Amino acid sequence: MGLLLAGAGWQSNWASVLGEPFMRNAFVAGSLVAVAAGLLGYFVVVRQGEFAAHALGHIGFPGATGAVLLGVSPLLGLGAFCVVGAVVIGLLGARANERATATGTVLAMATGLGILFASLATRTTSTVTNVLFGNLLAVTTGQLAVFAGFTALMALVLAVVGRPLMLASVAPEVAEAKGVPVRALGVVFLVLMGLLVTMAVQAVGTLLLFALVVTPPATALRLTARPSRVAMGSIAIGLVAVGGGLTLSTMLNLPPSFFIVAVSFLVWVVTLGATRRRFPSVEVAHDHDHHHC
Amino acid sequence: MSAPVALRDASVVLGDRTIWSHGTFELPAGSLTAVIGPNGSGKTTLLKMLLGLLPASSGTVQVFDLPPERGNTRIGYVPQHYTDHVGNAVRCRDLVRLGVSGTRWGLGTRAAEKADADAALAAVGATDVADRRLSQLSGGQQQRVAIAQALVGRPDLLLLDEPLANLDLRNQREVVDLLGQLTAHGVTVVVVVHDLNPLLPHLDGAVYLLDGHAHYGPVAEVVDAELLTHLYGTQVKVVRTAQGDLFTRGA
Numbered sequence: 001m002g003l004l005l006a007g008a009g010w011q012s013n014w015a016s017v018l019g020e021p022f023m024r025n026a027f028v029a030g031s032l033v034a035v036a037a038g039l040l041g042y043f044v045v046v047r048q049g050e051f052a053a054h055a056l057g058h059i060g061f062p063g064a065t066g067a068v069l070l071g072v073s074p075l076l077g078l079g080a081f082c083v084v085g086a087v088v089i090g091l092l093g094a095r096a097n098e099r100a101t102a103t104g105t106v107l108a109m110a111t112g113l114g115i116l117f118a119s120l121a122t123r124t125t126s127t128v129t130n131v132l133f134g135n136l137l138a139v140t141t142g143q144l145a146v147f148a149g150f151t152a153l154m155a156l157v158l159a160v161v162g163r164p165l166m167l168a169s170v171a172p173e174v175a176e177a178k179g180v181p182v183r184a185l186g187v188v189f190l191v192l193m194g195l196l197v198t199m200a201v202q203a204v205g206t207l208l209l210f211a212l213v214v215t216p217p218a219t220a221l222r223l224t225a226r227p228s229r230v231a232m233g234s235i236a237i238g239l240v241a242v243g244g245g246l247t248l249s250t251m252l253n254l255p256p257s258f259f260i261v262a263v264s265f266l267v268w269v270v271t272l273g274a275t276r277r278r279f280p281s282v283e284v285a286h287d288h289d290h291h292h293c
Numbered sequence: 294m295s296a297p298v299a300l301r302d303a304s305v306v307l308g309d310r311t312i313w314s315h316g317t318f319e320l321p322a323g324s325l326t327a328v329i330g331p332n333g334s335g336k337t338t339l340l341k342m343l344l345g346l347l348p349a350s351s352g353t354v355q356v357f358d359l360p361p362e363r364g365n366t367r368i369g370y371v372p373q374h375y376t377d378h379v380g381n382a383v384r385c386r387d388l389v390r391l392g393v394s395g396t397r398w399g400l401g402t403r404a405a406e407k408a409d410a411d412a413a414l415a416a417v418g419a420t421d422v423a424d425r426r427l428s429q430l431s432g433g434q435q436q437r438v439a440i441a442q443a444l445v446g447r448p449d450l451l452l453l454d455e456p457l458a459n460l461d462l463r464n465q466r467e468v469v470d471l472l473g474q475l476t477a478h479g480v481t482v483v484v485v486v487h488d489l490n491p492l493l494p495h496l497d498g499a500v501y502l503l504d505g506h507a508h509y510g511p512v513a514e515v516v517d518a519e520l521l522t523h524l525y526g527t528q529v530k531v532v533r534t535a536q537g538d539l540f541t542r543g544a
Binding site for chain 1: 344345346363364368370372378379381382383384387388391392394395396397398399400426442443
């Protein structure tokens, strides 16, 4: 830690830096990501969307660098690739998960294209770093509006499809028999995931987005299985990660992505330790004590 | 009253393979019917056909005098171990509520839906585990909760796919007794099983899928050593104990 402090350089004026407009944007943008991740989080975990989150991050990468090559906003390219990628994964259904080799090969190709686009547009070294590792401090007010729109759209869609989506997620065969459009809901979920990934890439980058998209709801799920509480818990964890991460990064004058991921990781580890005994294996289920979870 | 399930010369073809054909039978209302046959003989296929998920390739299939259709609220369905991968993430109470509210768009759970879910949990004897996660329950309890989810819409026909798989004898008996109680209340129950024995105390008949044909027989006809030997391709004996209990065993 001493070495880190020495290398980083303690910012004695960190409190005033936190009040700067770019920092305010960063807080708001990060908070919106935390809220969006929490809203979708229960479904991400139950539907085993970790793979999709990972895949969409990779697919978005050439979108962002390609957009720079074409002279348009990287956010636009990122969003377009993520949403189109989400629809494709959704239409492939479970097969995308099963065909690990094919999917991995396609994702490697996507990342390769991302690097190619980046090197063709010579001025994009910073874009590559930003897309891979995120840069909340570079969020513009215009992007904030887009984030807010995405989050509102996500809340609206989930308010309408939430319950059938939940049935389709926990009991797909029952849902299908009951006439719930399981396949279509899967695509809707993945498109929302595409929007979320687009936002999360801006915050922590394609390589670290797991820490904001998957870790908070997965952590919350260890504390409660009620979907609304998983959402609230996930939002809280996300907000702590973003707020704590940005503050620490300002104090030490280092990029925020590491600290956001570190706080998220820390909360996960502590929760894991604290709830170890609350996840009994089958033996405990046989006796009839009534401890709640 | 006409039969809840009626097939007339029905057949099902998947790809270019005929799974079974010549399905002509009616299942009596309020009866407990087993569906038996070797692996791959089309037992689950029959359930999917009744649910409207697979069309008959020929002949007619009727459920309550209508062609099968997805979303038939008169049918409850318990698929085979569907809870495996999500058991950790869902409370029993929420899972059962979804049985009645999961098809409705929009926010909020209605009081009537909550009450129906509680009633279904009570009916299967799972009230005291309602707030636990599914994964924290024993296999028998999980199966009851799954049945509660299917019962919550008060179906007249209950379809279960291998509900006794991986259950010990006591749990098998409890689930079978529960199914027997349902038939006593007029629910028609159709159960895919590998082994007829646990069902025998309440069994009324069986659909047996044999040599690519779907037959139906009342219990006296089905529990027959020669038929079961043919069905499973291995020697089976039918034994009646001094107490009058009937069971089958591999010779």
